[in-house]
Every structure is written in structure tokens, then in C-alpha cells.
Amino acid sequence: MKKLFFLSALLLMSVVTFAQQALWGGAPVVSPEIHDDNTVTFRLKAPKAIKVQVTGDFLPAIPIETPRGIWEGPGIADLKEGKDGVWEYTTPEPLAPELYMYSFIVDGLKIMDPSNVYMIRDVATVTNVFIIGGGRADLYKVNDVPHGTVSRMWYHSPSLNMDRRMTIYTPAGYETSSKRYPVFYLLHGGGGDEEAWINLGRTSQILDNLIAQGKAEPMIVVMTNGNPWQQAAAGESPLGFVSPTLRSPEAAKAPEGAFEMSFPEVVKFIEKNFRVKKGKKYRAIAGLSMGCGHAANISRYYPDMFDYVGLFSGSASARPNSTCPVFTDFEEKLKIQLQDKKPALYYIACGKTDFVQEGLKKYLKLLDEKGYKYEYFENEGGHIWRNWRIYLTEFAPKIFK
């Protein structure tokens, strides 16, 4: 009888769902459909639409002129209307393995695919996502391997005078072993927060998979919030459901170098509350874009702290007018870090068409002139998450070995 009742409840809910669909014009269509040959079909039920398009990074990029040169915008393709007002587009070629982002454009209005509940926020833009497996992209999938724990945790920052949120990955087995682990601090870019690496970066999947394959050491990954004026990601702080922006008006309030200078507070919190191996050789730091600057600055300012440094899509340079100790005596501090206290790895990665290449080339030239040792990885593409996931999969296996 309970079962019967339960089935009735389910039936009711189906009816409700159906009613909702009838009401909302929701589309009980499959989209995206990934075919066996890795071509992909996108579908949208929109009987009243005049024009339906799909835009995303799986399509050939569209060059967009900007003051800093050509930027590669996501491509656009037209869907064709078929039976029952269902519009459809199938990629002419199989897609290469990758995590892709896309949206629909219906009569000029950008919308998300109502048939796909998987979406990721990047600053103020939310797009749908899908994964074509195979090759490196298999690292981005949840596979049948032991899984680590992902925690959102708050710590107190005395120097920033606030409680702040961070995201922490502990590897599979952390709870059940008494082992101590090395710690990798992984920093986001401008407009990001403590959610960026775990969501867009697929950090937990990448680490689960690399560790299971024996390619990376079991490690704790700490993803901080690098915006010193901010307690937590949009929607996760007392500010409520504010609209995220690339740079909040509060940003100006934080003194230069505030996040960098506060970093020992993060390390102290982690080393107090987790079973970690202490000391320089058990600490790594890396970041992308703004976080790349942070990683370079923090590791230079605290040269005894990190033996592994990863700079993704960015660099560092002197700020001659700065009075903040993070930036004064730039070359002297760099010498201490890279020559006197030589780290085990100073790894730099950047895309060939990344707009930061100009600044990076100057930095590499400086490192070369001084004879400082570093490892450089360059690949196709620009300032995009696709590359940051790649750099994480390249960097993580190189540390703590």
C-alpha cells in the first residue's frame, strides 16, 4: 500500500511535470545528444522562434576586435526548425575530447539549454557545459576511482579583518588514514572566487584521476578567495544574492598586496586544522591570470614558503611606484627566491595567442638574463579555462616528487 501510494505520488509528480511543461512550453527533448562518433546534436523546442542559434567554444572561434587586438569569441551556428517546433543542429565533424561551454540564442536573446541542467558560472555569465570524453578530457570526468572530499570552509583573517571562505580538496583516504599530506594552494583569476577552480577547473575530478593513476601524489588542494575585499563567492557571503561583477566597487578599498601579505594566515589555518606535512618542500602554489600574479608575488615575498610555483597565463613585474613591501625591491626579491633559495620547480604555462604574452615575454627575458631556472610550457589558444585545466593536469604531476 505504501508502495502503491508512493507510485501514485510519482504519477502525480509526472503529471505535474507534464503540466509544468505544457504551461512553460518546456522542451522534453534531448540536448545535447553526444553520438557514438562524438558528433553532437543540440535541440531546442521553440515553435514561435524566428531564428535559433547555438554559440559555444566547440564552434570555430569568431575574431572580435578589441583595443588590445583580436579576441577569439565563441562561434555561432544556426539551428534548423524540424517537426513540432524542435530546432536542431548537429556538428558536421566529431568534437575533440574536451569540456565545452555553450548557450542558445533565440531571436537574439541568449538563453540556457532548458534540456541540460549542467551549467557553470564564470563571473556573471552562466553557460551550459558538456564533456566529450577521451584523452586528457577523461581527467575532467568523474570516473570509477576513489574520490576525495571537497569542503567549503571559513577561516578568520586577522589582517583583512573578516571571516573568509575557501574550498578545500582532501584526497581519497584522508579520513581513514593517519597519513600527513603535502598542500597545493591553487589561486583563481580576476572575477573569480573560491568556486572557480572547483567548478570551471574540475580540480576534484582532475586530482581524483591523476592520483588514482599514480601520476600525482595524494595532496590537499586549497582554493582560496583572492579578492581581499570579499568574504566569499557571490551569493555565499552576507552580501546576499548580489550580481557578480568582474571588479566590485569594494575592490578599491583593499590596499595593494593585501591578499598576498595575508597568505601566511591561510597556510597557518590549513596546517593547524589538517594533517599536513610542513615545510617548504611540502608546499606548492599556482594561480591563473590574476592568481598567477598572486602566486608569483606570494612565493617571491615569502621565499621560504613554497618549493613548487606554477604561473598560468600571466607573469609578474616590478611596480616602481608601489610602497607595498610585496612589490618593492622586485629584482632583489626575485633573486632571493630563484637563485639563493632556488625552488624545486618554477613552472610557467601560457597559450600562444594569450593577450598576456607580451608581458610574459618580458618576464621570461628577465629570468633568462639572470639565469634563473624555470620550466616553460606553451600551447595553442588564449586566456581560457580550457588551457587552465590543461595546465593543472600538467603541473599537479610535477609537484611533491
Place this chain on the structure above:
Amino acid sequence: MKKLFFLSALLLMSVVTFAQQALWGGAPVVSPEIHDDNTVTFRLKAPKAIKVQVTGDFLPAIPIETPRGIWEGPGIADLKEGKDGVWEYTTPEPLAPELYMYSFIVDGLKIMDPSNVYMIRDVATVTNVFIIGGGRADLYKVNDVPHGTVSRMWYHSPSLNMDRRMTIYTPAGYETSSKRYPVFYLLHGGGGDEEAWINLGRTSQILDNLIAQGKAEPMIVVMTNGNPWQQAAAGESPLGFVSPTLRSPEAAKAPEGAFEMSFPEVVKFIEKNFRVKKGKKYRAIAGLSMGCGHAANISRYYPDMFDYVGLFSGSASARPNSTCPVFTDFEEKLKIQLQDKKPALYYIACGKTDFVQEGLKKYLKLLDEKGYKYEYFENEGGHIWRNWRIYLTEFAPKIFK
């Protein structure tokens, strides 16, 4: 120079964002805008649209006929087109404090608000959300109080023969104290998973706030996945980005009562890996709808396990044809639980217009006939998250006292 470079990068990104908006027809409009008097304006830039509507639970409900009676569907209101193709609707009256869900309907196509990045998935439907503060709804907000940790963690279930994911809330101070805590097991409904209570239920916000106000004891909250055929929430298991359904085809594979019988594995895992107070008086269990059945069944089948039981929007009843030990000797087991081993609290909550009321009335009648003690809370409304959040705020302060 670094700063200049950073600003240039920001400028580029702004340009890109602008270009994307131009490209995508994105709407740089504010929506929803919550005014000081708690009226709310919704806006959508859609110059080519013929008709734009908003649908959500903040509007007067629309009755929908179903085989099981009238269901209250979300209301609908028309937006009016104004300048530059921006459509607008302002609620005629201030909205009462609450977490509300809504979507737009553009020429019959249900879409999410492109100006609002805050959205929650409920089974296969994603809707935007916003909060009107005040009263009980202040418990749903992130306030300036100490925050607990939220972890997604995997455990091994020998009886279900798989690794499974759960969501765990540990109260503020857990990491820095050596205290032991009581544990509250909180179970989701049909179509839900280990993400339901933490997202739709605002569990971490509610617990942070109730604990900070001294109304609830600091406690650990464990939100399991109650679908015994499933390792984890949609997108979080090796099945990948599958389309969530109310009931997956795999559901039939799991034997009746499999989740209920496996529950001691969850308790064992938690008590091994967290600093908990052990024993019946330090354990509570509650669930909604399907999870209400689970909570009733588990607490009845394991009468020495929980001193606090919460049944939200559901009940339990005999299954005369079942051979599963969870369901055999229903009344005898209920007697053992509620009379011989009387729990400290047997709490039942349900909405007046909930479709489960018929089954629940039979259950209450049985409890009354037998003279078993329980506490009953009845309020307006039906089988909806608004009520489950209320029941959580009512139940949590009553346990471990």
C-alpha cells in the same frame, strides 16, 4: 606597470563582455530588483519577443487538475515592453519574506533570467531564486555569523556494493575545538539526492543562523543520497552529465528497503570519521516525502538508533505483501519503537493541502489509537520546498536538548 597591465586586462575583459553581450543580445539590466518596500521588479531585454511572462511561486498559484486532485501550479504574470526592448513587471504588493523561485516565459519558451546567476536545480528543472528577507526568511540568508563547513564526501557501502556520496555540515568551531557533537541525519525526497537539502533546503544557512542565535545545539548534519541504485547526484557520479529524472530506470534494480537497511553503514562511517557523541540520545533523523518514509522506516527498524525523529510531508504504512524485514511486522515494530523504546521526540509536519494528507491521516489515526506520543505541526500549503525549509527551522531547535 603590472597594475597598468592588470587594468588593461580588465579593460579587455570588459570589452569582451560587452562584445559578448552585443553578440548574445545579453541584457545588462537589473533583475530581479528588490525595492525597499519588498515589491520586486523583474526585467528582461528581449526586443524581438511578442510576449514575455514571469512564472513563480511569488505569484498567486494557478490550480492545475491532476488525477489526484488540484495541484497548485506557479502563477504567471505578463511583463510590459518598455524602452529599448526591456520588458518589465513589478509586483503590485510587497512580497512576504521567503526564498522564491521563478522563470521567464518568452513566446512560450521557459527560460532563466539572464540577469540573475542564482539558480537551483530541483530534479530536472532549474529555476532562478531570490530571497525577501525578514522573519523566518532571515534564517535562509548568509548572515554575519560564524559559518560551518559543508563537505561532499564519499563512503563505501558494503551492502549496496558501491562508493556513495554524501553532504556533511559541521558547525562553526568544529575544526578548532576538541568537542564532540550530536548528529542529525537529514534525508531528501523522490527525485532528490545529496544536494537537495543543502541547495533547496538552505540547510547550512539555517543551521548557521539557528546555532548563532542559540536556538539550536551545535550539531553535525549528514545529508545522504537515499537512492540505493545511485552513487551520487546527477553529474557527480561516473554516469556523467546524464539527464536527471524523477525515477531512474536503475531504480527497479535496488531491492525494497535497501537504503533503509544500509543506514547503519552511514552512521558507522560518520562516527568513525567525525568527533561525534555516540548513542541514541545524540542521534536524530528526519526526511521529507520519500525521505520521510525512509526516516520513519529506518527509525522503526533500528529502534535503538535515534532519539529524535522528524517526518516531513509524509508518513509510513504497512506493506502486507513485503518480505523485506524493514516492512514486515509493521505494527509490532512500531510498538517497539514508539512504546517500548519511546523516542525523546517523534515530530510530524505537513501542509494542509499536501496530497499526502490522506495517507498521513491514517497514520496519525493509528498512532492515536495506540496512544503513541508524537508532536504534530500543520501549516498552509502543500508538498513544496517552502514548507520543508520551515519544518527544518521548526525541528532543528527541538533536538538534542
